[in-house]
Amino acid sequence: MTLELAAIIFLVLSLCVSAPLRLCVEFLAKMLFWIKCTLLFNAETQRRRDAENIQQQFLFLFFLLASCQNSEQSTSSSHTRCDPIDRLHTDHGLHLPAIKPATQQPYPWQTEGVGQLRAIQKDYFRCKGSNLHPPHIVLQDGKETGRFYDCAGAEKHSLPVVNGKEFIYPILLELLSEIQKQTGLPVIITSGHRCPAHNAYLDPRIKAQSSKHMIGAEVDFYVQDMQETPEKVIQIIFNFYNSQARYQGKKEYQTFSRFEKETDVVVAPWLNKEIFIKLHSKTEGRNFDNRHPYPYISIQVRFDREKNERVVFTPQQAQQFLRK
Ligand SMILES: [Zn+2]
CATH class of the missing domain: 1.20.58 (Methane Monooxygenase Hydroxylase; Chain G, domain 1)
Incomplete structure (x- = not known):
């Protein structure tokens, strides 16, 4: 060889x-x-x-x-060897535990509410203006004496700003949440914050141009399914002042008197040191925000307990909101 x-x-x-x-x-x-x-x-x-x-x-x-x-690529399939995997009859495959969907934990504001009702937030007070609303034309003797256009709404401006934050007087949030808590029914806020343009659009009268709606110190509302019994809702407010520990022994808060001077409502309003309550009948206080056919309640804040001072409207404060 x-x-x-x-x-x-x-x-x-x-x-x-x-x-x-x-x-x-x-x-x-x-x-x-x-x-x-x-x-x-x-x-x-x-x-x-x-x-x-x-x-x-x-x-x-x-x-x-x-x-x-180059053996790896030229190797024919006949040279490929597969080693069997030996298992015992007691061996099992990997069993994954069944997936259980987790229960979503409620957010803090959801736990503060009553049942399905969320606690009243300042977001509920946003201006209800819209540039889709028709102009408000004021007529006198058949002639147009004024024409007012609505604002563009909460998408274009914020709530009143105090110390760099959006602000609604806390007593209003507290009272409306208390009403929801006691009734178990939703509070419908028909008019919360009004920017000056929306306020003039709703009520162009001069005396309405100092409305505390513009500074977050007034709210109009009714309680769903209690539209015809607003007196019961007002009684809940009275009870609130008599049950809260911080008002104990303070008659100026616990005792409500009647406001006997002339107003735009028939029922004499109630007031204590902190708030002023007006009850509008079905025919009173109607405007673009309050187009519903129900009586409604207005609450104004008179006194700021934290600052220990009266709450008064100022045009400067009414302009303290951010334009977006
Ligand atoms: Zn507005």
Whole structure:
């Protein structure tokens, strides 16, 4: 057996063995080729030309076969071996626990409400103006004497701003939340904050231009399903002042008197040191915010307990809101 024949057999054999052994077989084949080439180089001088030709042939064959040694891609599928995974009959697959949907925790303001009713927030007081409302045309003797356009609404301006924050007098939020708590019924705020433009649109009269709605100190509302019995709602307000610990022993808060001077309502309003309550009948106090057919209650804040001062309307304060 000649060296070149043995080398070729090794090369063919390398294609049939596994990867680690294949490298050794290929190395042996290449060594045999190299030895054969060396022998040919050392042959007699008269055969040198022939030997060079043979060497070139073997070198060509060597590089040709060596280029095929990229074993991973050239390996046929028959050389792929799959080892079975042995398991015992007691072995089990991975069992994931059943997914249980979590219960959403309520937000703080949801827990402060009554049942499904959320506690009254200052957001409920936002201006109800809209530039979709038609102009308010004032007629006198059939002639137009004034034309008022509504504001663009709460999307264009904020609530009154006090110390850099939107502000509604807290006693209003507290009283309306108390009414919801005692009745279990929703309080419907028909008119909370009014910007000056919306206030003029609702009531262009001069005396209405100092409304405390503009400074977040007044609210109009009724209680759903108690529209016809607003006196019971007012009684809840009286009870609030007699039950709160902070008012105990303070007659100026616990005792309500009647306001006997002339007003725009038939029923004489009630007042204590902190608030002023008006009851509007079905035909009184109607405006664009109060277009509903129900009696409604207005509460004005008269006294700021925190600052210990009277609450009075000022045009400067009415302009303290942010335009968006
Ligand atoms: Zn407005």
